[in-house]
Amino acid sequence: xxxxxxxxxxxxxxxxxxxxxxxxxxxxxxxxxxxxxxxxxxxxxxxxxxxxxxxxxxxxxxxxxxxxxxxxxxxxxxxxxxxxxxxxxxxxxxxxxxxxxxxxxxxxxxxx
Amino acid sequence: xxxxxxxxxxxxxxxxxxxxxxxxxxxxxxxxxxxxxxxxxxxxxxxxxxxxxxxxxxxxxxxxxxxxxxxxxxxxxxxxxxxxxxxxxxxxxxxxxxxxxxxxxxxxxxxxxx
Numbered sequence: 572x573x574x575x576x577x578x579x580x581x582x583x584x585x586x587x588x589x590x591x592x593x594x595x596x597x598x599x600x601x602x603x604x605x606x607x608x609x610x611x612x613x614x615x616x617x618x619x620x621x622x623x624x625x626x627x628x629x630x631x632x633x634x635x636x637x638x639x640x641x642x643x644x645x646x647x648x649x650x651x652x653x654x655x656x657x658x659x660x661x662x663x664x665x666x667x668x669x670x671x672x673x674x675x676x677x678x679x680x681x682x683x
Numbered sequence: 684x685x686x687x688x689x690x691x692x693x694x695x696x697x698x699x700x701x702x703x704x705x706x707x708x709x710x711x712x713x714x715x716x717x718x719x720x721x722x723x724x725x726x727x728x729x730x731x732x733x734x735x736x737x738x739x740x741x742x743x744x745x746x747x748x749x750x751x752x753x754x755x756x757x758x759x760x761x762x763x764x765x766x767x768x769x770x771x772x773x774x775x776x777x778x779x780x781x782x783x784x785x786x787x788x789x790x791x792x793x794x795x796x797x
Binding site: 603612614615616619669670672673674675676 | 685687716718724725726728731739741771773784785786787788789790791
């Protein structure tokens with residue numbers, strides 16, 4: 572059974588700190604790994620990492636994919652209170668009818 | 684705004700009742716996905732439709748059913764509701780049918796069963 576595990580489940584940091592969120596996976600026929608940010612309701616897309624794109628960066632957020640060790644990390648530098656959210660990791664496989672498999676998420680709280 | 688529209692945003696109903704949740708995908712997207720999110724289970728995939736046809740089925744209860752109409756909007760029907768069905772129900776859409784691609788979520792429908 573395909574599995575995605577995120578750690579830690581929750582995290583509290585102070586503004587300005589750097590945080591690293593982890594996502595490990597066990598899937599058959601890996602295709603992609605996606606990160607989403609869920610603030611109040613709808614998860615919003617952050618990054619997609621594939622074999623041809625194992626590192627992505629956008630502002631203070633960056634992510635890498637290690638296909639050999641089957642994990643990804645999401646880094647957030649100089650955290651702000653607006654970064655407080657649940658961060659979801661999802662994995663897609665090379666199978667026409669298999670939906671994304673989501674981890675349970677990491678709840679990040681950034682305090683002033 | 685992802686472009687995916689869900690209604691209603693909030694719904695309170697009694698056990699044993701039936702409700703219908705509605706989703707309009709992003710313009711041009713042919714795939715629609717339904718997910719259930721509860722505090723302890725995270726995002727659980729329910730069902731996927733592509734251009735009107737069912738393409739994948741997840742942990743969807745027999746009391747639940749869905750369909751996608753010719754105009755590509757989708758409805759999720761939940762019947763004989765139980766307290767445990769209280770959750771946030773998300774619809775998501777994507778242009779492709781193949782897996783592993785980015786999907787875009789609506790704001791969700793918060794269902795409370797009392």
